[in-house]
Amino acid sequence: MQTYRLNQYRVMWVMVFFDLPTDTKKDRRNAALFRKRLLKDGFRMFQFSIYLRHCPSRENAALHIKRVKKSLPPDGYVGIMIITDKQFGNMELFYGKKEKELPETPQQLSLF
């Protein structure tokens, strides 16, 4: 049986990178709000200001990008990028000199 529609070239990862000002109380509040909205939208922290979300299709990725754009803070530098699961899987990760495993790609079926 085939599952061509769900392959690693269609599954996408959305990455959000940001540098937000934290000089005033208002800035910190805006930064915290932006981060909270990312969490509510299903993004996970990858590094301190890099957040990731897994999306089962390009169309779905477009939706989440739209939501990030809607919740952009008034100031600060934000980058949004999408890559395929195939490209994501080729990333090399290290902790110190030790190689680390990549975050797991969520499967359509998860057994707990």
Next chain:
Amino acid sequence: MIKRTLYFGNPAYLSTKDQQMVISFPEEEKEKVSIPIEDIGVTILDHYQVTISQALIHRLMENNVALITCDDRHLPTGLHLNLSGHTLQQERFTAQLQATEPTKKRLWQQVISSKIKNQAALLEAIYQDHEALLRWSKQVKSGDPDNLEARAAAVYWKKLFTAHTDDFKRGRFEDEPNNMLNYGYAILRAIAARSLVGSGLLPTFGIHHHNRYNAYCLADDIMEPYRPFVDELVLSIMDMEDIDIYDLSPELKKHLLQLPTIDVMLGKERRPLMVAMQHTTASLAECLLGNRDKLKLPERCKPIA
């Protein structure tokens, strides 16, 4: 969009935070898992030590998730669904309940014709004679008064498992592989019921099925053309080596729960089964509202060369 299926067969605590489902485990060394609720389509609870918070149940309903509970034999017993799955719900309920007999019969004709066609396609794929079924699929009349469905089923079941067992009998309490078929159909029914709610229809009132004890008549109607996909999945499992088909083990269920991701053809488009089902139920709602005559029904995919 294809939604995720979650299966809980071990002790777990389920709660919610920031619109995510948070799964924590009694063993402390096991890390918490968090899953976006909007990505979930079906959740199966199959362990007596799964604890779920009311807030999470509410969030799942809000996102139109089908929440399935299982009994001690691990078969699905309950299906918890959203009450208001669609904004134009009232209008659609009315259209559904007021649908005329001829309309329902014409829809049933399309459903059965498509089911027999898919059965024929599966027989063809396993090199069995499928000519009769193909012929019958084109002869189904409005409301299927000749009961071609039953005639096709008799031929179909006789041929389907000939490579595996000599005397297969289809029935709820019959021998293997009926256990797998029943499980697969239960999942299929949950997918169908969920899609119907999402399309603003009542799964209870069928276009053909009307058993007074059945709460999911419309789901049973609309899933008919999809049944052969379950059959094919079961066949492919029986072809695997080193798998015990007598016991519904987690291993076996893992294969059966792949059902929502199977590719099917919908017209000229290839779609995962779960997405195709959403198209089918949406087209059913349009038919009942009188905006179109033809249902969008699935066909078996030819392999990609």
